[in-house]
Amino acid sequence: MQKKTVSQKGKKQTKYIFITGGVVSSLGKGITSASLALILKSRGYQVFMQKLDPYLNVDPGTMSPYQHGEVFVTDDGYETDLDLGHYERFAGVHCTKASSYTSGRIYSSVIAKERAGKYLGGTVQVVPHITNEIKDAFRSAAESGADIVLCEIGGVAGDIESLPFLEAARQFRFEVGSENSCFVHLTLVPYLKAAGELKTKPSQHSVAELRNIGIIPDILVCRTEMTIPKEHLEKLALFCNVRKECVIEEKDVTDSVYSVPRELLKQELDLRILEQLKLPIKPVVHTEWDTLVRKATKPKYECTIALVGKYIAIRDAYKSVHEALQHAGMANNAKVHVECIEAEDLEKNKNILKKVDGILIPGGFGTRGVNGKCIAIRYARENKVPLLGICLGMQCCVIEYARNVLGWKDANSTEFDTKTKHPVIDLMDEQRKVTAKGGTMRLGAYPCNLVKGSKAAKLYKSESISERHRHRYEFNYDSKFREELEKAGLKIVGTSPDGKLVEMIELDNHPYFEACQFHPEFKSRPTDPHPLFNGLVKAALKHKNNISKEKK
Numbered sequence: 001m002q003k004k005t006v007s008q009k010g011k012k013q014t015k016y017i018f019i020t021g022g023v024v025s026s027l028g029k030g031i032t033s034a035s036l037a038l039i040l041k042s043r044g045y046q047v048f049m050q051k052l053d054p055y056l057n058v059d060p061g062t063m064s065p066y067q068h069g070e071v072f073v074t075d076d077g078y079e080t081d082l083d084l085g086h087y088e089r090f091a092g093v094h095c096t097k098a099s100s101y102t103s104g105r106i107y108s109s110v111i112a113k114e115r116a117g118k119y120l121g122g123t124v125q126v127v128p129h130i131t132n133e134i135k136d137a138f139r140s141a142a143e144s145g146a147d148i149v150l151c152e153i154g155g156v157a158g159d160i161e162s163l164p165f166l167e168a169a170r171q172f173r174f175e176v177g178s179e180n181s182c183f184v185h186l187t188l189v190p191y192l193k194a195a196g197e198l199k200t201k202p203s204q205h206s207v208a209e210l211r212n213i214g215i216i217p218d219i220l221v222c223r224t225e226m227t228i229p230k231e232h233l234e235k236l237a238l239f240c241n242v243r244k245e246c247v248i249e250e251k252d253v254t255d256s257v258y259s260v261p262r263e264l265l266k267q268e269l270d271l272r273i274l275e276q277l278k279l280p281i282k283p284v285v286h287t288e289w290d291t292l293v294r295k296a297t298k299p300k301y302e303c304t305i306a307l308v309g310k311y312i313a314i315r316d317a318y319k320s321v322h323e324a325l326q327h328a329g330m331a332n333n334a335k336v337h338v339e340c341i342e343a344e345d346l347e348k349n350k351n352i353l354k355k356v357d358g359i360l361i362p363g364g365f366g367t368r369g370v371n372g373k374c375i376a377i378r379y380a381r382e383n384k385v386p387l388l389g390i391c392l393g394m395q396c397c398v399i400e401y402a403r404n405v406l407g408w409k410d411a412n413s414t415e416f417d418t419k420t421k422h423p424v425i426d427l428m429d430e431q432r433k434v435t436a437k438g439g440t441m442r443l444g445a446y447p448c449n450l451v452k453g454s455k456a457a458k459l460y461k462s463e464s465i466s467e468r469h470r471h472r473y474e475f476n477y478d479s480k481f482r483e484e485l486e487k488a489g490l491k492i493v494g495t496s497p498d499g500k501l502v503e504m505i506e507l508d509n510h511p512y513f514e515a516c517q518f519h520p521e522f523k524s525r526p527t528d529p530h531p532l533f534n535g536l537v538k539a540a541l542k543h544k545n546n547i548s549k550e551k552k
């Protein structure tokens, strides 16, 4: 029996928007998709977002930050592409496991079914088995109950890898019709300096690629450095078989990325989509992005935060951390400059720390850079520079305290030294038997209780919180380490509800020394900055002020 192609909740038909990319990668498909979602939400529609990645890893969790940038973690514990961070931050969409599919995930599910005998007698093929699985993935997004699902297809039209996704989207469109699905193609209209002209040919070719596989975009969104003249827009419409009013210009924004939704709204991208999907055009009710643009572009104060990490050359490796710092900056009317410091470099010279107003130690894996991180932490602790430690950052805070305050010189995490006599950080019990690497860490949201009266509880204005995790090691549960460290002044201020796992530590007699085992950066929003980042930036501004007073 043919499966229902569009989920129906009562009479509700889920509408789909497929976003494809052409000409080159890095056109900002994620930001465009998220901006579109934000506008549709502002018009009163419930929106869900999905990213389809063509690579064969089942999820990006096993990829190096050098390959993939940050791994974004959802509340339900799925390791995903960093574009989901844009979806959550920008559009306020709640992402789940149904928001992220890779070719690897699709293929492994089909192969598991084949092994289980589900296709008994049949030859298992890309069409229809892989494409059916992809269409099931599209449908799984409708279970969110959304009115509109936005599916961003990774890669560039013409890539071999993304073909099954595009073929599945083509079939899906055929099944549900043009009233229930809309194809938006994001393309580049480059400016050739030597010719002094904008060029439409690359876009024509990229649409021709899509047409070859049976997809005719309904809407063309053209990334451009400068205003596209009317005759070029008309040419694009003619050659790409798109209605004139559906060729939309998306010019580079110079002030703030938060002005993208306003620009797309001006170009009526949302109206063209809603018309096609036969959805009523409701008024825009929130325009919070305008406030954000104002806050992001005219800050009154500034401060510098050192980000002491080990994948510093790759800005995307700490994407959510950078974003969360900017959110906290906006909340404090401040421009936050981030001084990216390679942790290892501090082992030779730590002078660079003298010019910063706060220090952030992010998460990470492997021993390289751990000593450098400990140098930065010691500097922050002794010189009363505000500090926030995240995940490995918190683990390093514990190691540094054990080594330099308690004098346990060999204190370490068993991730880096299995023979240490002072394994202050050790593998979690549930991890001891785990050997497989993919999707096996402690992942997703877990509750945490904060100690009444602690700085952490004051920052959160709550004693029970929920935060997202991605780690295998923890503050050693063995009471002999815990008690000694506490006696020496390290305060455990957040634990799992059963009290076993240490989730947050802090120091008294310090303006701001907070560290957490979880990743607060994933939950920070431009409209709702995370309390721990907010606290860091506030303390950094105060620190800067105090230092400049001392100098006078």
Ligand code: GLN
Residues within 6 Å of the ligand: 362, 363, 364, 365, 366, 390, 391, 392, 393, 415, 470, 471, 472, 473, 474
């Ligand atoms: N490597 C550490 C662990 O697995 C920290 C992980 C992280 O910072 N995300 O526990």
